[in-house]
Amino acid sequence: MKRLCTLVAAVLVSTSLTLRAQAEETINYITAGGIYLENIQKAYLDPVGKQLGIKWSVETNDVDTPVRVQVQSGAVTTDLVEFGASTCALGGAEGLYEKLDYSVIDNSELAPGTFSDYYVGSTIYSMVIAWNPKKVPNPPQNWADFWNVEKFPGTRSLYRNAFYVLEAALLADGVPKDKLYPLDLDRAFASLAKIKPHIKAWWASGAESQQLVREGGIDMIGMFNARAQSVISDGGSLAYTFNEGLIDFGCWSIVKGTPKKDLVMKVLAEFVKKEHQADMTLLSNYGAANTKIEETGKIPADLAPLLPTSAENYPKQIVTSAEWWAKHGAEAKERFDQFLAE
Template identity: 50%
Template sequence: MLRSGLISRTTYRAALLVACATMFANTALAQDTITIASWGGNYQEALSKAIWQPTAEKLGITILEDTTNGLADVRAQVSANSVLWDITELTIDGCAQGEAEGLFEDLDYSVIDKSGFDPAVVQRTYIGLNYYSNVIGWNKDKFKEGPQSWADFWDVEKFPGRRSLRNDPAEVLEAALLADGVAPDQLYPLDLDRAFKSLEKIKPHISVWWSSGAQSAQLVADGEVDLIGAWNGRISAAIKSGAPFDFTFNQGLLIADCLVIPKGVKNKDLAMKALATAVSAEMLANLPQYIDYGPANLKAYETGKITPEIAKTLNTAPENAAKQAVVRGDWWGKHGAEARERWAQFINQ
């Protein structure tokens, strides 16, 4: 039987070869092993240490780890009836859209304790994991005081320099509307015409459209951009490693990441138990020790693991959350396909 613990992506193939060489490998793989997929980079390393390694140890199972680029990967696996991941992490817009498309298994809330969660992130096929924020960051060597709003980010005369935004409409459409003067509490329903008109203004000044959190962190770490709209944990990790950057929670876009079980997994029961363990208060309370993201299970703050000093740095701290707008997964569940179709046209023009 495979040793309990978590095996990184680089040893995934080797682990499978060893397993196949043993007499009871097929049984072990079928009964005691699941594969999770997350976003890679320093974020996945943090999640591994905080949640997946302790989950594997607690349940006495093996958890293999892979990376995903998002909903399209899950859709492709489900459509091909070849599901590789037992649990997948997605942003809430992807979760809502995937649920609408029927791509996920129903979650069993007799196994999963949902009592510590905002009802908005507890749905039939997905549950929240943590909250991250798309924030405005800047190179301190370039600017003594960086942009404090998306309108400032759009102002290329006041803040000249190399810019980067996410290569995805989620969060970026909201930022474009805020830059155009829409009030944070008036964002939804998103005015797509207005958002894309705003994006046309900034598009010529975007040096890099980043496609993964790991890439955005590398852009910051390497000093390849002067201004960026990126996830706060990625920027703060680069800062801790020495990058001369800073960011603000002003007009940040607060987004939930969630966990799903793709439709057709072969190890559904074990995946359900692992998911339930991963989102427990005790497990999620570990996450801020490794990266500055707020746990979705608010009971994590009652465990004693999150000190008041750490809590103040998190995007979900009351004073930080009050400065931000919440990205609504329900809107993206209904309109995500249309928004992404328009985005593809926009980005390829």
């Protein structure tokens, strides 16, 4: 009997211990990897985790396939995701994400267009024209220049993706900035065919684009602004312009059916605050969806010219349409693969 009592006591104690351990909830989060994750960790996960008593389990992925599998099969293990805007827009339209509660999340400081019923903006980035100043003394200043191989000689590289590249092709062909959408696919591919023989390599990941300009013998490239900046900060020979940069933004969504919906909503309420977004900008050179980050006093004056969101840079660029890509992405990408194989 005594032994039984001890056993019961042991079970009770261990149960209460487990309960206490569970009080610190774990949130499963999918985001991009590498340096991006390191910065996300410092700017958001560590401070917000401490504040709300949350542990993080992070998986890195650029595509929403795992979320689709989870929602389709009804076995949701991921709570929070961060993708590119068109991925969030498409997922939201297809019912992959929970509706956001803007009485919990304060969207008053967020840039218009960077939040919707199903997603809220994180970083803002831009696909810019970059070049090696040692090889290109007279650099291209817009996509038409990039397409002009006679006036601007040198090896070229572009993103191996219909997204951004079709926009660039249309701008190079003389389509005005404000008439870009809906994209004229036939015209875009005709324009792309002109530059294709001069593209030495099509890069597939941000890290690869950096590798190409450092060691791959590429003189001119379309790449993400912070990736270009990080090559320069590491002492690489590179320069870039925000002129005709193609802006897209990262976004957070809550996976439909997660049991931790309310907690994740509170997490997002923290994530959109200017303090954290300012930290992320400071670390990454990406712009922030929160337009008030400068009010925190954390952003030094010399950082502004490097941000796609600065008052000077923003008007030079074009904001890509997440809605158009959510609707026509599959067709455009299939044609792009066909174009590359021809």
